[in-house]
Amino acid sequence: MQNLFERFLWGSRLSVMLGVFACIAGAFVVFIMGVKDVVHMIELLWHYLSTGSYDVRNELVMVVVEILDTFLLGAVLLIFAFGLYELFISKLNAAEQSETGGKILKISSIDSLKSKLGKVILMMLIIKVFSYFTEMKPTSMLELLYMGLIVVLVALALMLSKDKPS
DSSP states (O other), X not given: OHHXXXXXXXXXXXXXXXXXHHHHHHHHHHHHHHHHXXXXXXXXXXXXXXXXXXXXXXXHHHHHHHHHHHHHHHHHHHHHHHHHHHHHTXXXXXXXXXXXXXXXXXXXXXXXXXXXXXXXXHHHHHHHHHHHHHXXXXXXXXXXXXXXXXXXXXXXXXXXXXXXXX
């Protein structure tokens, strides 16, 4: 009875494949959204070049920031799918044989996966802060000081997330 239960328990790890497929499908959807944003960016660029409007330029900058954010979100979904698969199902042989696979997918534990995801999410947050900064117009020295403090905190977060040399 115990042997049967243990085989069932071990086999239940395959349910993770639902999450893997959902993340891959979600990544494709997000990448399609990003491509649509790129098409919108090209339309805005054409409009900006023909009119020289400052408002169109600002919108163009915001669209570029949103494109970065969108593609990073797609990357998060793919990294999560790869990590789930490697942790619960099997090593990705194609990734191990690939030159880039070793750089992206050295996931040996849940903590390793969380670390990789955390770094990409940190980059998404930095992009979001940048987009807020493009909209802000400080009206006092205190607001300018707060903006400077945010930049220092972002730099500190980047420094702390950097991999330690082995």
